[in-house]
Amino acid sequence: MTPDEVRKIIREELSSLLATDRYTFQKHLQLFDGRNIQTGRTNGTKIGTEGGATGQKIGFYGVPPIIQGAAISDPTGGVTADDVARDRITKILDRLQAIGIITT
Numbered sequence: 001m002t003p004d005e006v007r008k009i010i011r012e013e014l015s016s017l018l019a020t021d022r023y024t025f026q027k028h029l030q031l032f033d034g035r036n037i038q039t040g041r042t043n044g045t046k047i048g049t050e051g052g053a054t055g056q057k058i059g060f061y062g063v064p065p066i067i068q069g070a071a072i073s074d075p076t077g078g079v080t081a082d083d084v085a086r087d088r089i090t091k092i093l094d095r096l097q098a099i100g101i102i103t104t
Contacts, residue, residue, distance in 0.1 A: 063100030 017023075031037075039045035048056045048068065057065035072091045096102045 058099060060100035063098075066098055069095050069098070 048058055055067060057067050059065035072088060072095075093102070097104050
């Protein structure tokens with residue numbers, strides 16, 4: 001293979017990579033210590049995007065990823081305010097523990 005043929009292949013591969021609207025990785029992504037992820041200020045950044053977001057999984061700090069949990073609904077019927085608050089707090093804590101944001 002000549003140097004010009006190699007250059008042509010590299011140009012074609014780079015062109016196809018840069019022409020898409022996303023990067024895909026088939027290996028783990030590792031960030032060096034002290035590196036940050038900077039996000040946009042206008043529209044923000046999403047993790048778990050539309051088009052199947054509820055089926056996508058996420059986990060933090062080595063906890064196995066899970067799918068997005070269902071909404072925490074408002075309790076109904078004859079309960080006290082303390083019962084309602086306690087129930088909601090318990091559900092929120094359970095969700096945070098399930099994805100690894102806080103420990104059990």
